[in-house]
Amino acid sequence: MAYIEGRVAAVPAANKEAYRKHAADAAAIFREFGATRVVETWGDDVPDGTITDFKGAVKAKPDEIIVFAWHEYPSKEVADAANEKFMSDPRMKQLGATMPYDGMRMIFGGFTSVLDENAKGKMGYVDGSLVPVPASNKAAYHELSAKLIPVLMEHGATRVVDTWEDNVPDGKITDYKGAVKASGDEKIVYSWIEWPSKAVRDAGWEKVFTDPRMYADAEPYDNKRRVHGGFMPLIDA
Structure with a gap:
């Protein structure tokens, strides 16, 4: 399965086009260095949480929008090599000098894919999540996900990915740890769901919420600290 580098950032709403161009330029370089896919999505349905949320995760200001983004690589080795090349590439300095957002508040990390169900449909909307899971519950978490993913696919999702x-x-x-208030023994799960459109996503969730298969007797993580939101595609390279 793919190796994922996931990012979350806060971008001033007024800088949307500048960010799209900046991200597109960076995506071209990462593709050159081995990334098989680079995705940038723009916050659309990002709710406030009572304990955690995406806005708090990156200390977003009132005029800023959340960006949920990831790079896919065939392996960790390819990802590490790509980052080495990127950091020493002179184009990196130019991109760094023109960042249309506060990179100091961006959160990022590398994740190993554990579940990846892909129906190969076109992506028109994304639900992104960050989940704190006790390390000892890794198998239980992914066992639960394996049961829930077919329900999401049945109700319209085209791809569901869980990474550890x-x-x-x-x-x-x-x-990431601060984003979900992770304790010392908890690991971060970075996951997303792809839908063909927002309309399909909205209709899908209505069906999902009423489907009894979606409700487990016990959850192997603290759902109250799960961070989630809906995003529109900005770049899919």
């Missing part, structure tokens, strides 16, 4: 923390650094201002 591999290289998630601590940050000075923000990071």
